[in-house]
Amino acid sequence: MPTLTKLYTMQEASQHNTKDNCWVVIDGKVYDVSTYLDDHPGGDDVLLDATGRDATEDFEDAGHSKTAREEMEAFCIGELDTTSSDLPELEIFSKNHSTDYPKKLVDLTKRYWAVPAAVVGISVVVAALHLRKK
Ligand code: HEM
Known part of the structure; x- marks a missing residue:
């Protein structure tokens, strides 16, 4: 049976950028780390700073362990919707065109x-x- 994955746009994910409601996007997956902020060994500030953008590079740069990678799966809430236009100006152009x-x-x-x-x-x-x- 196919698994149903919830898709979120980056715009949608970027709205969750507070201490009570914090989502990060790593390697095409969306993680709700709201409950993990206080427990994150790298600090809550890095996670809050990683919202609203692709945090894959920062995540990899921190050299996370295998355990960290296993642990993060528990926070995965869906995947990044890459089908929606990343270039809104193209949409505007086509509408006005x-x-x-x-x-x-x-x-x-x-x-x-x-x-x-x-x-x-x-x-x-x-x-x-x-x-x-x-
Ligand atoms: C669900 C997402 C994440 C989980 C579960 C997670 C988990 C962890 C864990 C367990 C550690 C301790 C070291 C290790 O075992 O590797 C750690 C350290 C760290 N993490 Fe994360 N992390 C997450 C996301 C991020 C993101 C998005 C960033 C950066 C934007 C980040 C930056 C760091 C840094 C800077 C450290 C400290 C590394 C050090 O002191 O050497 N983490 N993280």
């Missing part, structure tokens, strides 16, 4: 009306000169 091409063409024509007008004008002059030569 109009696909109404006929309207765009009209807008562009309005803005750069002098270009087609000049082309038509030059063509008329060239045609007139050409006809006069004959």
